[in-house]
Amino acid sequence: MSEKSIWKPFWSFHIQSTERWIEEMAKKGYTLSRFQPKLSRFTFTEEASSHETFAISFDRSRQHPLPKALEADGWEVVNKQGKWAIYGNGKQKEEVKTSIVRDNLESRNSRIAILWWIYFLYIIFSISLQVTLLLPLYLHMDPDTVTRVESPMWIFTYIMFIVQIVVTLIGIYSLIALKKESRRLSEERNQSQTLFHSEEKPIVLLGKRRKKLKLGWNYSPDKFEKWLEEQERSGWHLTQVKKGGVLFQFQKSDTKLYSYCILFEGRADSNAHSFHSEAGWERVYVSGASWQQWSIWRQAYSEGAEKPKINDDPETKRKAAMRVTKIHTLMFAPIILIFGFNFFSFMLPDALEQGYFSLSGIERFNTTVYPLVMFIFFTNILRAWAYYFRVRTQ
Known part of the structure; x- marks a missing residue:
C-alpha cells in the first residue's frame, strides 16, 4: 500500500474545510493513517476508508472522551495526537444526528487571537515611541552630522527586519482567518434562541432619567455589581448601556431588588448566554469583542428571598x-x-x-x-x- 503525506499549513484555522478535505480524500480511496498537528502534516494510506464523515476536536486535557450518545450515533476516534483528535463516522453527514463539541477549539482560537493582538500592540507602541523620540532629533539635527557606519553586523539587522515583516504578515492573516473561523463555528452551532440586546433596543423612557459615566469598571467588576444593585435599591433602574460599555442610563422608578452579575468569558459563548436566559437572567449588556467578551446580567428577586447568583462556585x-x-x-x-x-x-x-x-x-x-x-x-x-x-x- 502506498502512502501520501500532505503538508497543510494553517489547517487549524479552517477546521470545517479541513474536515471536508479529509472526506474528499476518503472518497478518492485514501484513509488517514497518521496525523501530526504540530507539523501540519497528514499522511494517507491508499485503501478504502470505513468512514464517510469526519470531525476534528481540540481537548486541552488530551483525554478526548466520547460520550455514549456519540458512540451510539456511530462516532469513533480515527486518530489522536496530543490535544487534537479526528473522529470518524461511517454514515453520510445528512444521516448523522449528533455533532462533536467545539467549545475547547473556540477557546484555543480565542487565546491565539489574544496573543496576536498583544503582539500588534507592542508593534504599534514601539513604532510610536521611536517616532516620538527620534523625530525631534531629526528635526533639530544638522543632516551633515548623521553618518552611516558600515559594519558586517548590519546583516543581522536586515534579517531581523525581514523576519518581523514575515511574522507581522502571518499575524494579519491569522487574525483574519480566526475571525472568519469564529463566525463559521458560531453558525455551526445553529443557535435556536435569539438573545435580547438591550443596547440595541433601548427602553422607551417616560419618567425622570439620568446618565452615569463609569470608566474602568471591568477592573473591579465585583464593586460595580454592588454599585448597580445600590442604584436599583435607590430607585434608579438601569434601562440602557450605550455601545462601548461606559455610559449607563437610568430611569427613576420604584425601589426594586436586583441581583447583578458581571461575567468575563474570554470569548463569545452563545450557548452559555442561552443557558443563563433560560435560567431567568436578563442580559443588559454584552461587549462587541468576541475574543474578550464582557456581559452584564441581572435578575429580580423579592424581599426575604435568597439572592440569585449565576455562579456560586468559589474555584x-x-x-x-x-x-x-x-x-x-x-x-x-x-x-x-x-x-x-x-x-x-x-x-x-x-x-x-x-x-x-x-x-x-x-x-x-x-x-x-x-x-x-x-x-x-x-x-x-x-x-x-x-x-x-x-x-x-x-
Whole structure:
C-alpha cells in the first residue's frame, strides 16, 4: 500500500474545510493513517476508508472522551495526537444526528487571537515611541552630522527586519482567518434562541432619567455589581448601556431588588448566554469583542428571598478573576516598561539638566504624558490584582 503525506499549513484555522478535505480524500480511496498537528502534516494510506464523515476536536486535557450518545450515533476516534483528535463516522453527514463539541477549539482560537493582538500592540507602541523620540532629533539635527557606519553586523539587522515583516504578515492573516473561523463555528452551532440586546433596543423612557459615566469598571467588576444593585435599591433602574460599555442610563422608578452579575468569558459563548436566559437572567449588556467578551446580567428577586447568583462556585470565580488579572497585566505591563525606560533614561535626565521649560514643545508634552500614562496603566493593573485577591479571600 502506498502512502501520501500532505503538508497543510494553517489547517487549524479552517477546521470545517479541513474536515471536508479529509472526506474528499476518503472518497478518492485514501484513509488517514497518521496525523501530526504540530507539523501540519497528514499522511494517507491508499485503501478504502470505513468512514464517510469526519470531525476534528481540540481537548486541552488530551483525554478526548466520547460520550455514549456519540458512540451510539456511530462516532469513533480515527486518530489522536496530543490535544487534537479526528473522529470518524461511517454514515453520510445528512444521516448523522449528533455533532462533536467545539467549545475547547473556540477557546484555543480565542487565546491565539489574544496573543496576536498583544503582539500588534507592542508593534504599534514601539513604532510610536521611536517616532516620538527620534523625530525631534531629526528635526533639530544638522543632516551633515548623521553618518552611516558600515559594519558586517548590519546583516543581522536586515534579517531581523525581514523576519518581523514575515511574522507581522502571518499575524494579519491569522487574525483574519480566526475571525472568519469564529463566525463559521458560531453558525455551526445553529443557535435556536435569539438573545435580547438591550443596547440595541433601548427602553422607551417616560419618567425622570439620568446618565452615569463609569470608566474602568471591568477592573473591579465585583464593586460595580454592588454599585448597580445600590442604584436599583435607590430607585434608579438601569434601562440602557450605550455601545462601548461606559455610559449607563437610568430611569427613576420604584425601589426594586436586583441581583447583578458581571461575567468575563474570554470569548463569545452563545450557548452559555442561552443557558443563563433560560435560567431567568436578563442580559443588559454584552461587549462587541468576541475574543474578550464582557456581559452584564441581572435578575429580580423579592424581599426575604435568597439572592440569585449565576455562579456560586468559589474555584470557578477565582479562575475567572485570575483570567481578568492576567490579561490586563500582560497588556499593560510591557507598555509601562517601555514608557518607563524611555522616560527615566532620556526624558527625565534632560528635564533635570536643561530645565522643564527649556525643552521643546514636543519634549515637554512627552515628559508630561509619559508618567501620566504609566500611572494610569499601573493603577489598572493594581485594581485588577486587588479584584483577584478579594475574590480569592471570599
